[in-house]
Amino acid sequence: MVKAAVVGLGKMGISHAAILGAHPDVELVAVCDTSSFVLEAFEKYTATKTYKDYDKMLEKEKLDFVVIATPTKFHYSMVKQAIVKGLHVFCEKPFSLNTPEGEELVALVKEKSTINQVGYHNHFLGTFQELKRLLKENILGELVHFTGEAYGPVVTKEKGGTWRSKPSEGGGCLFDYASHVLNLIQEVLGRPNKVNGALLKSVYSKGVEDAVYALLTLENQLSGVLLVNWSDETYRKMSTSLTVQGKKGKIICDATEIKIYLHDANPKEKLEKGWNTKYITDLTAPVNYYLRGEEYSAQVDYFVENVIKRKQGIANTFEQGHYTDKVIEMIITNTKQNEN
Amino acid sequence: MKIDKSLFGDNQFFGVNHASDEKSRAQAVRFKDDTAIIHVLDQAIDQGINTFMCTTHDRIANICNHMRANPSRYKNFNIYPCMPYAHKYANAVTELGIMGAIKQYVPGNIFSTFAKGGVAFLQKDFKKLMQILIDAEMKMFQGINTPVIFIQNVLVDMILGLKMYDVFKEYDSYIREKYHAEPGYITMNMPALLDALEKVGISNPIICFSMNKIGFRMAGGLEINEK
Numbered sequence: 363m364v365k366a367a368v369v370g371l372g373k374m375g376i377s378h379a380a381i382l383g384a385h386p387d388v389e390l391v392a393v394c395d396t397s398s399f400v401l402e403a404f405e406k407y408t409a410t411k412t413y414k415d416y417d418k419m420l421e422k423e424k425l426d427f428v429v430i431a432t433p434t435k436f437h438y439s440m441v442k443q444a445i446v447k448g449l450h451v452f453c454e455k456p457f458s459l460n461t462p463e464g465e466e467l468v469a470l471v472k473e474k475s476t477i478n479q480v481g482y483h484n485h486f487l488g489t490f491q492e493l494k495r496l497l498k499e500n501i502l503g504e505l506v507h508f509t510g511e512a513y514g515p516v517v518t519k520e521k522g523g524t525w526r527s528k529p530s531e532g533g534g535c536l537f538d539y540a541s542h543v544l545n546l547i548q549e550v551l552g553r554p555n556k557v558n559g560a561l562l563k564s565v566y567s568k569g570v571e572d573a574v575y576a577l578l579t580l581e582n583q584l585s586g587v588l589l590v591n592w593s594d595e596t597y598r599k600m601s602t603s604l605t606v607q608g609k610k611g612k613i614i615c616d617a618t619e620i621k622i623y624l625h626d627a628n629p630k631e632k633l634e635k636g637w638n639t640k641y642i643t644d645l646t647a648p649v650n651y652y653l654r655g656e657e658y659s660a661q662v663d664y665f666v667e668n669v670i671k672r673k674q675g676i677a678n679t680f681e682q683g684h685y686t687d688k689v690i691e692m693i694i695t696n697t698k699q700n701e702n
Numbered sequence: 703m704k705i706d707k708s709l710f711g712d713n714q715f716f717g718v719n720h721a722s723d724e725k726s727r728a729q730a731v732r733f734k735d736d737t738a739i740i741h742v743l744d745q746a747i748d749q750g751i752n753t754f755m756c757t758t759h760d761r762i763a764n765i766c767n768h769m770r771a772n773p774s775r776y777k778n779f780n781i782y783p784c785m786p787y788a789h790k791y792a793n794a795v796t797e798l799g800i801m802g803a804i805k806q807y808v809p810g811n812i813f814s815t816f817a818k819g820g821v822a823f824l825q826k827d828f829k830k831l832m833q834i835l836i837d838a839e840m841k842m843f844q845g846i847n848t849p850v851i852f853i854q855n856v857l858v859d860m861i862l863g864l865k866m867y868d869v870f871k872e873y874d875s876y877i878r879e880k881y882h883a884e885p886g887y888i889t890m891n892m893p894a895l896l897d898a899l900e901k902v903g904i905s906n907p908i909i910c911f912s913m914n915k916i917g918f919r920m921a922g923g924l925e926i927n928e929k
Contacts, residue, residue: 373795380863384894399801403828407866516793524797598717598726599789619722641721643918652890652921653859 363389364669365425369416369440370432371395374454374481377653378429381662383410384651388666394419416440420447427477427669430454433525434532438463445470450477450669452662456541457683459532461691464684471680479665479675480683482545484602484617486660488645493604493615494550501628502608508551508586510543514600516592520566527569534570536562536690540590542602545686547588549677550604552580554689557696565593576693617655618642703849703884705753705908709782710746712756715739736764747779755782755910757854760790763842770845784852784888785839804831807838829872836876850908851877852886859891862898871902884908891921 366388368379375395382390392411393404401412413419420428420443427450430440438458444451445467457480458464471478484490497505516539517526525531532538547554556579562571573591580586592600603616611624622638649659661678668675713719717730733739743754743765756762762783769776794803840851853873861869870887877885885907889895892911899907917924 372799373792376800376860376864380860382863383865384863384891397799397801403866404864406828407868408864526797596727596730598730601723603723616723618720619724643721643916646918648917648920648923650921651859651863651894652855652919653863654856656919 363387364427364666365389365391365423366427366429367392367394367419367423367425368429368431369394369419370430370436370454371397371400372431375429375431376400377658378431378452378662379410380653381651381659382429382666383408384653385662385666386650387670391425392419392423416443420444420449425449427451427665431481434459434537435530438467441467442470445474445476448474448476450665452479452481452665453680453683454481455545455683455686456532456537456690457680457687459530459537459687461684461687464680464687468681468684475674477665477668477672477674478680479661479668480678480680481661482542482549482678482683482686483655483657483661484542484546485549485677486657486664487617487655488642488647489615489617489620489640490546490550490604492620492640492645493606493613496613496620496622496631497550497606499631501610501622501624501631501633502606502613503610504608505551505584506607506609508547508584508607509589509605510547510586510603511589511605512539512543512592512600512602513590513594513597514539514592515595515597516600517566517572518593518595520568527567529570534562534567535572535590535592536574536693539592539600540574540588540693541686541690542600543588543590543604544689545683546602546604547578547580547586548682548686548689551586551606552582552584553685554578554692555581557689557692558585559700560693560696561700562693562697565591567593574693576696578689620645703908705850706751706780708751709753709755710743710751712754712759712762715742716757716759716761736761736768739765740768744775747775752778753780753782755784755852757787758783758785758839758842759787766842766844766846776846780847780849781843782850782852782886783840783843783848784854784886785836786854786857788854788856804835807835828869832869832872833876833880836873837880840881848881848883850884850886851881852888852908852910855888855890858887858889858895862889862891862895865898867898867902870899870904874904874907886910890919893922893926 366382368375382388390410394413394416404410404412428444429452431454441451441453526533558577560576563573565572572593576588578586605614614621620640627635649656714729715733717726719726794806874885888910912919920927
């Protein structure tokens with residue numbers, strides 16, 4: 363059994379705590395949060411120890427790893443403390459609010475051989491994994507262009523006053539929402555290394571953007587568009603998709619299905635000429651415990667397995683999460699240049 | 703308690719489709735107006751379906767109003783509510799924290815009802831808080847037959863993972879006592895849930911889980927679920 367603690371009991375923290383609680387190889391030793399309401403619920407109904415003070419928890423509990431699901435502005439100091447203490451770390455996305463701090467953490471996990479992972483759960487969705495595999499098999503031939511999109515109903519009226527409207531706390535659509543798509547583009551298509559133009563637009567929010575539009579070029583020279591808007595109430599929940607155009611066809615991929623259009627049939631992949639559709643139901647590896655979609659369990663299972671084996675995984679490393687932060691910074695720099 | 707052999711579900715009405723976002727949009731267009739939902743429900747009733755299993759989505763309240771206004775048409779019709787409609791709460795939890803979300807969604811006068819201790823009182827009494835939240839979700843069904851009341855899988859599976867099994871017990875007794883209904887549990891982890899419920903003395907529960915040839919979203923695999 364490996365011993366774990368979850369820090370920050372918001373939506374993601376509670377979700378991680380439940381997944382770890384159900385994991386056969388993990389003992390959820392402690393949880394840490396500032397809310398006495400949430401801690402008292404754990405005290406009343408579970409055997410998990412509770413802490414309001416992170417330092418005290420690290421000092422008193424013998425842990426193998428921590429899950430950091432606090433607001434992004436606390437990630438740097440909390441993650442650093444855990445690494446220095448010799449613990450493995452799973453950190454929620456976005457990784458960090460400024461790249462020098464992220465850089466330091468990336469160097470530190472390397473030095474200390476810390477098993478590290480960032481919570482970009484889309485990597486663990488069968489459809490996007492299949493898209494990556496098909497592109498690797500070169501079924502679209504030379505790639506021409508991509509579109510990375512995400513829409514959802516997060517801010518659908520004018521209001522303010524929470525962290526969501528504070529750029530200093532990672533509150534805008536760029537850090538909180540577009541980061542998912544940027545990370546997915548990076549994972550499936552390649553690393554963006556040039557922002558040709560970008561717009562951050564407010565729809566309802568004051569002080570932060572509700573939409574991000576950018577023209578990107580990747581290291582492999584592929585170009586594409588990023589279109590993200592979290593003030594779109596025509597979506598019931600966050601909907602993320604990638605569309606890739608190649609010389610031999612096109613693929614449209616989201617969390618539930620992957621639609622493939624081919625100029626010519628591909629017998630090796632059993633794909634017909636014209637449109638082909640594959641569904642998530644056929645692309646999903648089972649997990650032991652489900653809370654919402656399987657990708658949330660799959661990413662935690664992957665991390666736990668790496669901790670047990672003492673072997674760093676290749677998916678969602680700090681370095682990878684940090685690169686997404688760098689692209690975010692490139693987008694911000696570009697929009698500032700346009701303002702001047 | 704006898705459950706009908708086929709129940710009518712509500713996913714299509716609210717654009718919930720786990721196989722395709724495109725179909726989900728088409729459904730949202732198709733069922734834009736409540737009358738479109740009522741029309742389909744009426745067709746189902748004419749085909750001999752007498753139970754509608756639905757989330758506590760805001761729009762269900764309108765359907766309930768229609769049923770109350772036409773008592774003779776719906777007198778033998780049952781609704782199995784499934785609470786809560788989670789997306790409503792999920793966003794609020796991320797933005798405002800758990801306490802903030804509760805303050806936003808618990809009916810306005812709740813905190814003054816317990817003016818003595820106010821929030822502090824509720825903070826200590828999770829059971830009471832759960833009851834207030836259930837009552838808030840159940841309000842729209844007043845005067846309608848609700849012989850089974852389900853908790854949604856996102857909550858059931860969360861309570862299961864956190865090992866807060868006593869919450870199931872408290873839910874179970876409250877639904878029986880206050881609503882004279884059978885408590886139901888929706889889950890993607892049926893075998894583990896069955897064990898957990900047994901541990902707190904709940905036997906032979908009503909469980910709703912996925913069952914399919916390919917074992918999609920069936921924790922533990924096909925075999926153990928079949929047992």
